[in-house]
Amino acid sequence: MATKAPVSRSDFNEKEKEKDVRTSNIVAARAVADAIRTSLGPKGMDKMIISPNKEVLISNDGATILQNLDLKHPAAKMLAELAKAQDIEAGDGTTSVCVIAGALLGAVSQLMAKGIHPSIISESFHLALNKSLDVLTSMAVPVSLTDRTSLVKSATTSLNSKVVSQYTNLASIAVDAVLNVINPATANNVNLKDIKLIKKLGGTIEDTELVQGLVFDQTASHTAGGPTRIQNAKIGLIQFCLSAPKTYMDNNIVVGDYAKMDKVIKEEPKLILEMCRKIQKSGCNVLLVQKSILRDAVNELSLHYLAKLKILVIKDIEREDIEFICTTVGCTPIANIDSFSPEKLGKADLVEEVGTSDGKIVKITGIPNPGKTVTVLCRGSNKLVLDEAERSLHDALCVIRSLVKKKFLIAGGGAPEIQVSQQVTAFSKTLTGMTSYCVRAYAEALEIIPYTLAENAGLHPISIVTELRNKHAQGEINSGINVRKGAITNILQENVVQPLLVSTSALSLATETVIMLLKIDDIATAR
């Protein structure tokens, strides 16, 4: 390394003493938590990240920010992974999870300064976590999936911190999308793959819409002037190529006689025509062709024939979309022309090419038994907003999914954290020794969430948090910070609710990560 090596390297490339290692880890991880603190809550702001190749990203989502920061320190990286884990498990609360972890680490460093052994701290934290989860669960209000308004409320809460917060339509889109793909009576999980998000530049976020059916990013093939609008569509999905066959080995066709030249030339059209005829015979009038890297999935000749046979062609279907398309329109992918039969086709009322300012898209609507999949078409006036809208919508979908997984709601606005903090403090009084001390520190650390919420909203954090404590001590367990009014109110009445799963998963993931960081006493860099 040259004289002025990047700071990041020199900080951990030597074998350090135990205490230094812990301190360095804690400092690094807390720095990360501090960095994204300002994006927590409805008054949180966005971060703009310019990547090394000059691409710009604007986001409010903790996991997205940390993923794109390109963190160097291993402990900081763990925090980024923590956010990701929360993203996978609950889909929302990625910022909170990091903020909690940061606060817990702060508590840890104080405890260690007092000479408490890390293993005792970790044990007590475990204890505190279990208690906290009990408290959270006891606070929760059961919710039924048929109660659409409650679902919309929690989706709105999740969207509150995002750039899209003012557009109320997104929350209901998210709820409708999820409710569409599940059976509310029996569902225990949602496969978010059944909800496809398509981004298209142009229009504003208000123009985002839920499509019962399919939307394709690509246009219908125009090369041969085929149809672009078909009613009563019968949709076939093929995974083979409609072009001249190739052998795997190098081959040569040797023509010895001029008369045979014609035959060679005519062979290709004949072959392709035969395939197109078979497709038409099955009654298919919309053909989706999977992308092929080996050879052209369709060539001019086959497009020409298909256009003549009045079949709408959409080519370059990605492989991973096949399953989605099949469940949506109810077709079966066809791998060989010989198995192209009418029962494998899907049906739809209308397949239509629609123009947008950012190129055309194809919409398939009016599928016979909807309810398996939906598509959400996101719109936005610039790429950055559009990307962020998509991420926010994904978060909202995840929130609804969390509710499907665990059908309980709890209040938002810092109410659960304060409640947990108080209950756990009370619990600590029943313990003795160092454990009691550590559990108490854990409880205090959780106050970071209401504290940050108040701070981001420009309120006085200390007075707000103490007032909140007071209210909770009086038994008003649903009191929380009403950021809009800048006061403490009953947050359930304000419709600020979040799924229980988001909070429980945030707490357990954060605690586990902290315990893990705590137990590291040595870093050796192996090269």
Next chain:
Amino acid sequence: MSNKVLMIDGDRISGQDVRNQNVTAVTAIANIVKTSFGPIGLDKMLVDNIGDVTITNDGATILKMLEVEHPAAKVLVQLADLQDQEVGDGTTSVVILAAELLKRANELVQRKIHPTVIISGYRIACQEAIKYINEELAIKVDTLPKDFIVNTAKTSMSSKTINDDSDFFSKMVVEAINRVKTIDYKGDAKYPVNSINILKAHGKSAKESILVEGYALNCTVAAEGMPKRVQNAKIAFLDFNLAKTKMKLGQKVVVTNVNDLEAIRDRENDIIKERIQLIIKSGANVVLTTKGIDDLCLKYFVEAGCMAVRRCKKEDLKRIAKACGGTVLITLANLDGEESFDPTALGTADQVSQDRVADDELIVVKNSNKKAASIILRGANSLMLDEMERSIHDSLCIVKRALESGTIVPGGGAVESALSIYLDNVAATMGSRKQLAISEFAESLLVIPKQLAVNAALDATDLVAKLRSYHHVAQTDSTKKSYAHSGLDLFAGKVKNNVEAGVLEPAVAKVKCIKFATEAAITILRIDDMITLTPKQAQGDDHAGHGH
């Protein structure tokens, strides 16, 4: 330095610093384009890194050429581009408005108002403004005299280089767009702007530009022996090569006998000859292809007295085919596995001729009753022609929007002043901090009439105050509703009724302008942290030293 603790390889700015930086960048962008705004705005000359010169008045074009680096400024460039795609005009105003909104928001932030409050205030203001445009200000075109559409075209041209001849060009634009009017399956009238082909030819003055009833192509006939003029043309549209047949890869012809060689050569020729004969037999007397025609094939066409044009642009061909009722063929193969030429694929035209315009020759497909139009622009130099093309394109878009949406609003800052009065009243009804944001929004809108006046070297403060008072009367006194149409007359330097004066814009352009500007301003306003990661150095120059 915060990045030391965060341990990332890069810089980080946050809080007020980043907001200031973004606002400065955005204002800088707006400052570049703002002098080109309005009928008395001037043009910009842009010289790119290889020395190519562009002279333009169009905001989107200027910004596109600038290669802006700052991410917040880039949002503005995208914004202008979006306005260009969705509306086609008003690109400068959208940028100026967005920058003004941001500037004022930043001032509010410095007065300790939280950005999210400003954002929600802006959102409310934007919604109210759009509602007000649609409900109060928009004028249904049916209620206006016929020449409104010509006036709309004229307004959009007023800021451009063709302003002096706007009478001439606006009529041409309206005529062109009326020619391409189509009715879609829903029964709505559509005006596809790209069915109008704009060609440029040097020489003569702008006034000698012509509108061709039909489609003009920048090509010539393929061979001298062909007719230069075909009446009652039957046109074949081909998208394949007319050349001697080649075998595909992996196919070889092995000759064992010398006589066979000749036979094979003949066969090669015959295959294409048969194709050409199919085309000719179907009755085609004009052949347009996107690909080439080799000498041998040309001979066949010359013999048959056909006009053949090669290397046409594919888009052009598609449009001509649509206008003439033909189809573009990519192969002659038919559904029997044989080759044939279906006469229904032929298009018809009154006349196809090769005409001389300036030094160039053009193929003109004339069709008195079909849906196609071409404008051949004439001008003194290519820079002027380019700018004329852009201006005509903008006007075409504007006319299209006005016709399709069916509502228009008065121009000349009328809408903005009316909105600012209205929003001020809305703000007064709000009891919260949003009030401030909404009144700043109202104030920001006034940047449009102000800038118009400034560019015209008039007293902006005086004129805008006058304008506002007219609109105030219009909104309070129900007997003087027509005052709502008051806008600036920049040549006389006074306020007048712009609906009567014929300064008109489509309502949808204004609505989109306000919507997009607000959304862009909000995007930038929400950023309070900017992290720039240092580009990774390539592996190769690892030893070259780290010159940070």
